[in-house]
Amino acid sequence: MNLILLDPSEVDAHHARITDARRLTHLHDVHRAQQGDRLTVGIQGGAMGKASLITLSQHEALFALEDLCESAPPALPVHLVLALPRPRMLARTLEHVTALGVKEITLLHTKRVEKSYWQSPELRADKIHQHLVLGLEQARDTLLPNVTLCKGFKAFLEGQLPQLLSERRGLVAHPGMENACPRDVDEPTLLLVGPEGGFIPWEVEQLIQAGCDGMHLGPRILRVETAVTALLSRLF
Amino acid sequence: MNLILLDPSEVDAHHARITDARRLTHLHDVHRAQQGDRLTVGIQGGAMGKASLITLSQHEALFALEDLCESAPPALPVHLVLALPRPRMLARTLEHVTALGVKEITLLHTKRVEKSYWQSPELRADKIHQHLVLGLEQARDTLLPNVTLCKGFKAFLEGQLPQLLSERRGLVAHPGMENACPRDVDEPTLLLVGPEGGFIPWEVEQLIQAGCDGMHLGPRILRVETAVTALLSRLF
Missing domain, CATH: 2.40.240.20 (Hypothetical PUA domain-like; domain 1)
Structure with missing residues (x-):
């Protein structure tokens, strides 16, 4: 704290x-x-x-x-779309990304997300709020992130993605993509990260057809919480 | 796995x-x-x-x-010197940094490391080995990192640091330093990371006098495990 x-x-x-x-x-x-x-x-x-x-x-x-006149530290220019991780990983990942300055988070269903994860008590608004607060207390920040749940990949693809991409560059983190993760970006970015086991090829194709660029973090397979921190730190 | x-x-x-x-x-x-x-x-x-x-x-x-002819992925060109974190944080941090490709780790005592941490069962060789193996299994790597314990800051400063710096650029991660963490480095690097609460000013001075450069990761205060992943990903 x-x-x-x-x-x-x-x-x-x-x-x-x-x-x-x-x-x-x-x-x-x-x-x-x-x-x-x-x-x-x-x-x-x-x-x-x-x-x-x-x-x-x-x-x-x-x-x-006393006079409270210090501003919160700058936010990262990113909307993070994260395939819903298993509950304990979700909790830690929310704390990490909040501490790092992410303000927009969408938790997304994809093919390789276990359906039972959507029933976890960790998804209750009060539990999510708790982890966001821990992240803010850690990083000395006051602005809570918005967290949105999206339980359908197609609904996301057709309903929300076009609007999100109209103002941001879309980047899909996925092993085996041709280009490496860009560095030191300052443009508004939509960062999409798959579940343990990754997006399925069809999902990656759909995201790229919708206008996202694929990129990879190298040959190592990282846990979601490690990968997300590594991606945010390399990108911004 | x-x-x-x-x-x-x-x-x-x-x-x-x-x-x-x-x-x-x-x-x-x-x-x-x-x-x-x-x-x-x-x-x-x-x-x-x-x-x-x-x-x-x-x-x-x-x-x-079958024919085993694939090489392990490249290691990071870094020797990580980490002020000993509290036991649970140590466990997770060892897994993260092993998965990221660190091969040389020194766990160091500094003023703000609680002395009781050195008595933790997490420091037993078999426990450390367990976390390193989990990191390798995650990242698909076969080369175990070397982990060295150094229970005296002065002993490190006088005994080991000069040798380590003779072949590497030293970087001390510390809030408030003038320069930001460099990006996309490929030279051999000695990365020093303080405990929760940071190095004390005297420690930073000594490290800089010994030839290290100070650098910061921005205004946010991160947990050690988040900071280490963020530093490694930004540096390399």
Whole structure:
């Protein structure tokens, strides 16, 4: 928790009050926070700055906010379309990509996504929110990503992809493509990453016919969470 | 397990036999392997290729090896010096960096490494070996990284660093450095990454005085496992 991310409902003009067990425990056990300590805070969707701890008990922490005038760090110019990973991988991947600055995430069904993954409790809005918050707290950011679920590949292809590509360059990460992943890109990008086992050839063909470029990350097969971090870091 | 990594002791001229529960369970439950299936295998430290499954029981799998004439994928030209992370982070980080192709890893004590981490069972040679093997199996590689433990920062600075830097460019990843992480490097590199909380200023000064260049990955604070993957992917 490199930033205490405050919900607007926890803030009045000059003070913030938090009462949830997770953050209180962290303040007690990790920060070992004491009255008078200045900590980094940020308001969800807003600015960041410092706050002084007025009181800390087992039940609440009360902060006096200083002028919050620091902006959140820049976002990556990317919309990430990720074939739904298995639940534990999803949780970690959401934290990684949120920390790295992704603000638009579509979780997509593809042929090699196990259908049972769509029933996982990890897909509940509150669970997803939890992982996004952990990513923001890690990276000192205040702007939550949007996460959209898309349970049909064809529906995505026909319904959403044309609009997404009208303003972005589409890049499909897939082993065996001719071109290597580009580096140091700053144009708006739609990055598509397949599941463990990859997109099926038909899916890759459809994405390329729709206007995406294929690219690869080299001969090594990486886990989804490693691949996504590696792709984002190389691209931007 | 994208590759069945065979210990030389499991191989005779044209056959391989594996008997450990982990790989047998994986063959049964994930691969759902059947007699006659061709799977990708590799011999530790050697070549890769295909093998046909002759028999699979609860107790052993017997393979007929085809000509193993594929080389392991290229290694990254890097020696990674990593301040010892907390045990669970260490485990995952070893898997990530092995999958990415790192072959030389030094785990280093620095001021902000909790001393208790050095007592963790995760540092036992057999546990480390396990994570390296998982990384190789993921990435289809056969060459195990060397992992060295260095429990003293000064000892490292005076004893090992000069030699390491005589053949490599040293790069210290540290927030607030003037230069950004370089991209697309192919020269031999010594990459030094601090613990959660970072190197202390004195440590950074000493590393820079010894001839390393400082660099940063941007304003976001990343977890060690995310940062290391991001650094390796951007550098190479």
